[in-house]
Amino acid sequence: MDGAREHAMADELAKEFKEHSVAEFFKKNKQMLGLVGKIRTLTTIIHEYVTNSLDACEEAKILPDIEITLDELGTEYYELTVKDNGPGLTEKTVGKAFGQLLAGTKFHRMMQSRGQQGIGAAGCTMYSQMTTGKPVRVITGSGKGKPFSVEVSIDPKANQPKLTNFVELNKDFKGVAVKAKFKGVKYVNSEQAPLEYLRRTAIANPHLRIKFRSPTKETTIFERTNKTIPSKPIEMRPHPKGATVDEILTLSKSTDARKINSFLKNEFDRMGDKAISGISKKVSFDLNKDPKKLTWEESEEIIKAFKTIAFIAPRTDGLKPIGEERISKSLKSIVEPEFLSVITRKPSVYSGGFPFLVEVAIAYGGKAGRGMGVKDDEGVEQRKIEIMRFANRVPLLFDGGGCAITKAVQSIDWKRYGVRDMERAPITIFVNLISVYVPYTSAGKQAVSEEPEIVEDIRLALMDSGRRTGRYIVGKRRLQEKKMKKETFLKYIPEIAMALKKLTKENEDMLKEKLEKLVIAKLKLEEKEEEDIPEDIEEAIKITTIDARGNK
């Protein structure tokens, strides 16, 4: 190794150092946005548009009405139109929403929403542009001024939108309609395809109406089963128990407050005068100090003080779960289970101070589980476990293997709950994670990172729900066993009667009758219970709910 040469290397490498934009990054790494595989890419694109429409409608308190049309233009070449009745976009925002990555309304707000990155729709524009060379057309009206139509594309090097062919429209329209062409995608009807995505979206959003027209011109409508507009999620402040030193320091630099005490009261949840007074006794500096002058060490003191104070649990009203009743109605209508148990855990906080809550349902029997296309001896289709994952009501169809929800389900010893073989159980497990910030493992937002608090809360909800389901399964199995016992006994009566007839010369029918009576008397207790089955099952299909405090 000669020194001169190595040095030349460092210099040479220096010349190779270049910066790239986030648009260039995701253009190259488009699989990180879920834009990979012909089927998945199409589902991802529809997911991004629908997600944005739902968030906008919810924030504007509008009952969402979404129309999706997919037209086949050629081999693996489609035109997609997604139209909503939301609040619409302005001339100023349309470019940012559809033509710039990392721009949007959701990233900096601590509020439950489906989108949270400011990447999705712009990623779709980039994909359209990469595969067809064409911009996407956006038609939007906000109710003020005339609706307009504009074409949006992206300059990847600058990560900036380009708007062309702006046209004012002489018609009434409120909402957003996006029309975009994509190549290298494929429409099919499968487990991970658009229709299943929309079906699950409808399950988790019963207030939503979706109309979908497939490339073969078949129209599917998911009608709303609930006409109440869900309450708008509330922007929340971080809870002190999950706050970090860096968070305090970062927030302190941008606050309008002039004193640390008012800064803490403004920026953190549950920060009352009593807490402030407690903190002031624990820290070595004056809380009347300018927050902009806060140092790392002082922030550390504040965090230490936080730990010693008994704060009220995080606000729960900012998180808007689907709700037990709605989940139960949705699942009953779709999977028609024999038994259903729905659990809503009380809100909790995970690392970083983010409030979250978990909704879990276990549906057993009926059409629960995933049909395997194979029938057993009695002509009943074999079904295996199906896990339906949702985050803030958005169905997660991909990357299940690396998701905290799947991990939580797999960590449960289901045998303890009467499930002998998960691969042959008619069970649908529904999990919805609600949070002001969902820690996705990737920008493609299909899997939840394994935050210990989240995994644990899902586990607890599953175990609770599993116990209820288990009691039903075990009860049902016992009844079946008793029934089989009775059938076995009765089966041999004719033969025994015939044998007795030979011995006693008595009337065979009379003997049969007596023997049957004997068996039934012997099995009376079981018989009694057997007669109760229908009622039992009827009774069992009830919703078990736990309120926010964990009480029944």
Add this chain to the structure above:
Amino acid sequence: MDGAREHAMADELAKEFKEHSVAEFFKKNKQMLGLVGKIRTLTTIIHEYVTNSLDACEEAKILPDIEITLDELGTEYYELTVKDNGPGLTEKTVGKAFGQLLAGTKFHRMMQSRGQQGIGAAGCTMYSQMTTGKPVRVITGSGKGKPFSVEVSIDPKANQPKLTNFVELNKDFKGVAVKAKFKGVKYVNSEQAPLEYLRRTAIANPHLRIKFRSPTKETTIFERTNKTIPSKPIEMRPHPKGATVDEILTLSKSTDARKINSFLKNEFDRMGDKAISGISKKVSFDLNKDPKKLTWEESEEIIKAFKTIAFIAPRTDGLKPIGEERISKSLKSIVEPEFLSVITRKPSVYSGGFPFLVEVAIAYGGKAGRGMGVKDDEGVEQRKIEIMRFANRVPLLFDGGGCAITKAVQSIDWKRYGVRDMERAPITIFVNLISVYVPYTSAGKQAVSEEPEIVEDIRLALMDSGRRTGRYIVGKRRLQEKKMKKETFLKYIPEIAMALKKLTKENEDMLKEKLEKLVIAKLKLEEKEEEDIPEDIEEAIKITTIDARGNK
């Protein structure tokens, strides 16, 4: 819904539209960089630094020597030092390398390397800063001028490095040493912890020497088993068969070439005069045209023309696999298998024109598989299958569930290859994906996206290797069965001899001897083969290799 209100909404939302930098994005979504969980975060950080060191050494043709020291400063608070003997950084590059996301030498080059995003080391700086408030210290020397020490931090809003406390050093040093503090991390010794990461790094990089000192001051040294510097990977050009319209168009805007034909020859692999002449006959425009004036439609014509031409397969010399011999040496020394089969597939191209190749090894018996801590009746520890995933020689320890490599392994019907139960099989499956661009599912680079060509190639390699392993397993099982048969026969000889003695009054020992001879004569064939076992097994531990063309 009154119009005035909805419009107010669109306007209100417009005010909320904000842009955020990529540093802010990954600071909030740090789990997307693998910075999640106390143990995983520490492994990820070490992984990022080691990866950068190895890439730099390889490019500078230096045999890498890496020293890692981890000191515990407090509860879940550590100081990490990673020192290499690479080419070093300059004053100009040190900030970009450690203090700016999406900056580096690797993103824009189509060359096999471990890093490829320009995120890793800067992400570590951000994490250090977020958890300790402190910058990281970098000491580096390139052989020219004096080595220097500098502190690097990041301004997340601007995604720009801040350099402080620059000091020139009066000592000799070539390479990079980074010293950084981290909180919220934890050192343990487990499957996904630093030591296992380094062990696997050593397996896949036999030319590397790593010295690791744990917080308990235990030093582990992985000595190099091979002193040849691996040949430097070559920067490659995209192969026309995988090129896209967008790629041609994007490249055409930045080329120095003045004519489309020379542009194509410069930018694409295997583009000879014959191909150019073929293309010119297929397209409707003159290939002497200025490439900067190329349109989308014309690029489409070029892609169509590409499809009709029989290009030579992609260059293979740019990809640098570990090599069968080295893999076999590594695995033999570590897992001491009874049987080992190593396969290198010939290079191929996946969507986007990226060349890749797959190296697969299956090790059976010995210490292969993962010990379960449970012993069977014969005192042998039960072992289950272990999948070792690598991409460009980098061990992938996390997110296995969502990885193309895992999916490929799971898609194989291992029963066909004599493996009755994968959960109880002493098997280590080693897969290394080599490519100029590894399609990771997330910026955390722990799982490979399911590109169909990649999955298929891994499957083919696994099946090939599986067949060889299967023959060994089935052969071994048959021998065992024969052995058991013989033992069963011999077991009853004493009783039969005793019975015969009673009947014939002959000498019992003589009878036993004769009976044994009879059994052995009867099982002579098996006996013969049985004697051959040791040699058979000895013979079996040989390396089966397939060359780049698929020949044995």
